[in-house]
Amino acid sequence: MSEVEKLKEEIVKYARLIAENKLVIGTSGNISARVNEGIAITPTSVDYSLMEPDDVLALDMDGEVVSGERNPSIEKMMHLGIYRKREDxxxxxxxxSKYASAVAALEISIPPILDEMVxxxxxxxxxxxxxxxxxxxxAENVVGALExxxxxxxxxxxALACGKDLKTAFENSLRIERISEIYVIAHIVGKPGSLPEEAIELERDIFEILKSR
Ligand SMILES: [Zn+2]
Incomplete structure (x- = not known):
């Protein structure tokens, strides 16, 4: 099995997982992974429970279809923009996902309130x-805010999560939802404080090490 074929299978596995974990409903959301000189990405308008590896497309870095019969996700520019900017x-x-969308509807950012965020x-x-x-x-706004x-x-x-592989990106999707929920709960009870600056600095070093290893 080629690298692209393997990745297409893996994308379908995580597509089912984001639906099972209630991070999306129906055909909303999308998943991609870097492969060869381009990316593999989920198609638009295919239910995750029915998606097969052959439904996943391979695109070059300009977004042109290299393989696949379906139409790629409408958010392909957002995905490509991130890969272009971020080698890692x-x-x-x-x-x-529900709580992340609730915070996003408030147009506010979540400051680093938990160690795991950093x-x-x-x-x-x-x-x-x-x-x-x-x-x-x-796409530009997302790449700019992600840094x-x-x-x-x-x-x-x-919400959007990324990482060094699909497993990490999936775990980060769950983390964003969990952190958003905690942020909402904390606001119901009071006003969350901030992590100490020295903890943030140390944890940023850990993040840099974990990022590509
Ligand atoms: Zn969307």
Missing amino acids: VKAVIHTH NYLGGEIKTAKYSMPGSSEL DRNGVLLSHHG
């Missing part, structure tokens, strides 16, 4: 400025 990123998962995501989770789904402006971290929220839309 090998997988990207975009979801519409260790795994690189610190605060910023919320990218709104633009229409599928637009190149949304060198592994998680970002999309105003009035959802």
